[in-house]
Amino acid sequence: MATRRLRARGRRAGQRDTRGLLLDATAALLSERSNLDVSLSDIAKRSGLNSALIKYYFGNKDGLFLALLERVADKAMGELQSLVDMPISADQKLRIHISGIINTYFRSPYVNHLIKHMIVASTPEAADRVAEIFVKPMIDVYHKIIAQGITEQRFRPIEPGMLYYSLVGACEHIFYASYSLPRTFGVGELSEELKQRYLEHVVDISMNGILVARAR
Amino acid sequence: MATRRLRARGRRAGQRDTRGLLLDATAALLSERSNLDVSLSDIAKRSGLNSALIKYYFGNKDGLFLALLERVADKAMGELQSLVDMPISADQKLRIHISGIINTYFRSPYVNHLIKHMIVASTPEAADRVAEIFVKPMIDVYHKIIAQGITEQRFRPIEPGMLYYSLVGACEHIFYASYSLPRTFGVGELSEELKQRYLEHVVDISMNGILVARAR
Numbered sequence: 199m200a201t202r203r204l205r206a207r208g209r210r211a212g213q214r215d216t217r218g219l220l221l222d223a224t225a226a227l228l229s230e231r232s233n234l235d236v237s238l239s240d241i242a243k244r245s246g247l248n249s250a251l252i253k254y255y256f257g258n259k260d261g262l263f264l265a266l267l268e269r270v271a272d273k274a275m276g277e278l279q280s281l282v283d284m285p286i287s288a289d290q291k292l293r294i295h296i297s298g299i300i301n302t303y304f305r306s307p308y309v310n311h312l313i314k315h316m317i318v319a320s321t322p323e324a325a326d327r328v329a330e331i332f333v334k335p336m337i338d339v340y341h342k343i344i345a346q347g348i349t350e351q352r353f354r355p356i357e358p359g360m361l362y363y364s365l366v367g368a369c370e371h372i373f374y375a376s377y378s379l380p381r382t383f384g385v386g387e388l389s390e391e392l393k394q395r396y397l398e399h400v401v402d403i404s405m406n407g408i409l410v411a412r413a414r
Numbered sequence: 415m416a417t418r419r420l421r422a423r424g425r426r427a428g429q430r431d432t433r434g435l436l437l438d439a440t441a442a443l444l445s446e447r448s449n450l451d452v453s454l455s456d457i458a459k460r461s462g463l464n465s466a467l468i469k470y471y472f473g474n475k476d477g478l479f480l481a482l483l484e485r486v487a488d489k490a491m492g493e494l495q496s497l498v499d500m501p502i503s504a505d506q507k508l509r510i511h512i513s514g515i516i517n518t519y520f521r522s523p524y525v526n527h528l529i530k531h532m533i534v535a536s537t538p539e540a541a542d543r544v545a546e547i548f549v550k551p552m553i554d555v556y557h558k559i560i561a562q563g564i565t566e567q568r569f570r571p572i573e574p575g576m577l578y579y580s581l582v583g584a585c586e587h588i589f590y591a592s593y594s595l596p597r598t599f600g601v602g603e604l605s606e607e608l609k610q611r612y613l614e615h616v617v618d619i620s621m622n623g624i625l626v627a628r629a630r
Contacts, residue, residue, distance in 0.1 A: 317593050329594035337598060354622070359598045360615040367587025368580040375579065377533050378545035382553060382575045399576040406570070407623030 217255050219245045221266050228308035234263070234315055260320050264327060267312050271331040274302070278339050288347030289409065293401055295343075299369040300397045304388065310373060337362045347408070354410050361408075368400050433471050435461045437482050444524035450479070450531055476536050480543060483528050487547035490518070494555050504563030505625065509617055511559075515585040516613045520604065526589060553578045563624070570626050577624075584616050 223245035227236045238259060242249035256262040277298075281291055303310055313332070316324045340358035347353030372379075372388065379385050383392060439461035443452045454475060458465035472478035493514075497507055519526055529548070532540045556574035563569030588595075588604065595601050599608060 317591075322593075325593040326596070329597040333591070333594040334597050356619065357611075357615065360612060361619075362598070363588040363591065363612065364584040364616050364619060367583035367585070367590070369583070370587065371583025372579040374583070375533075375549070377538075377541040378549040380542065381545040381550050382578065395573075396576060396579065399573065400580050403572065403577070403580060403620070403623035405623075407619035407621075411627040 216247065216251060217265070219247060220252055220255065220262065221269055223247075224262060224266050225308070228266075228312070229306060232307070234308070234311055260316075260324060263312050264316065264320075264324055267309070267316065267328065268331055270306075270309055270312075271335075275331075275335045278336070282339055282342050287352065288343050288350055289352050289405070291343050292347070292408065293405060295339075296365065296369065296401050296404060297397055299366065300393065300400065303370060303373045304390075304393045307373065310370070333362065336366075352410060353408055356408055365404060368404065372396050432463065432467060433481070435463060436468055436471065436478065437485055439463075440478060440482050441524070444482075444528070445522065448523070450524070450527055476532075476540065479528050480532065480536075480540055483525070483532065483544065484547055486522075486525055486528075487551075491547075491551045494552065498555055498558050503568065504559050504566055505568050505621070507559050508563070508624065509621060511555075512581065512585060512617050512620060513613055515582065516609065516616065519586060519589045520606075520609045523589065526586070549578065552582075568626060569624055572624055581620060584620065588612050 220241060223241050224236065227240055227244055228234065238249045238252050241252060241262070252259075252262055256265055278295070281294060281298075284291065313328055316328045337358050340361055344353055344356055344358055344361070348355060376388060379388065379392075385392065388396075436457060439457050440452065443456055443460055444450065454465045454468050457468060457478070468475075468478055472481055494511070497510060497514075500507065529544055532544045553574050556577055560569055560572055560574055560577070564571060592604060595603065601608065604612075
């Protein structure tokens, strides 16, 4: 009995490892590219596993992509929850959060490409799943941070759902509209320096928008 | 001589009318849809003209779409210039401008779909042309409005190029991320009432972000 249980546990751990290795390989390959053009055989090769395992665990490439997004969301929402639980002001929490969003877009653009793909090119169910794992938990966190900021008499009353769209839109647009950077800033792509200037601009203008005037 | 000149003028006017009729038909059809799935024969049928004329004037569907975007940009930038020239405060100009962007996204979503298509699925030249006709003139206008606002001692110093991305991103994101509306606001699509609430939120938070504290 004990042996059988141990063996079953071993099989489950092996499954988790195989899934994880395939997701690791996908994330690594996507991080190296500016698009989602990665084949199942590329992923199999990078992971050292057979591509049939991708079909076995994820069904198809979109299934694999969604599983990768779920892992990314899990980690990001865990970090966001840790931020909410920190013994610092709501003001500081929001500044750290805004910096985190922009730095993630900058360092891991594939996450944004995956989300875009799920919304535009995949099924309505996949788009709804993205909303469930990314949008809903963020708005729940915004509820908590705004409530804390109001208690601290530093935030104006702002509707969390509305703030989600306006803030994420502000963080994201320079990445989405990168095609226009040659005409606006005379550069082919977003440099670390320009990203940092944009980050400071978004933090500055958003925090000024949210804080009560006397709190600045 | 006079007759020949008149005839040539008549031909030019006829060309303008034909081009204009084809663009009118395209705009009308796109306004009725939630995507860009419109065929050349649909457009020909709606305009009452032969679809060969589309190829003659615009080359292909992307050429037609770009020409339509140029006409939309021409009109929008003309209106924006009129706004800049109005004898009102920079504060009022920016509020009107933000409302204008959000109302345009709401009333004519096809413009946004066309821009997205040009950026993502068309040629790099088409994407650059979009930046030239939409992004560059808007940033030029932001330069003027911000300079006026600073002279009036109402605006903090804000970099116009940075403001372009953060403000347009804030205006746009609820439309881009409409897939998440069922989970965030429990609605299938953006209603007039929700759009209006979002508009007021973006005006409020942006103006608070831009204005000096004592100017509110």
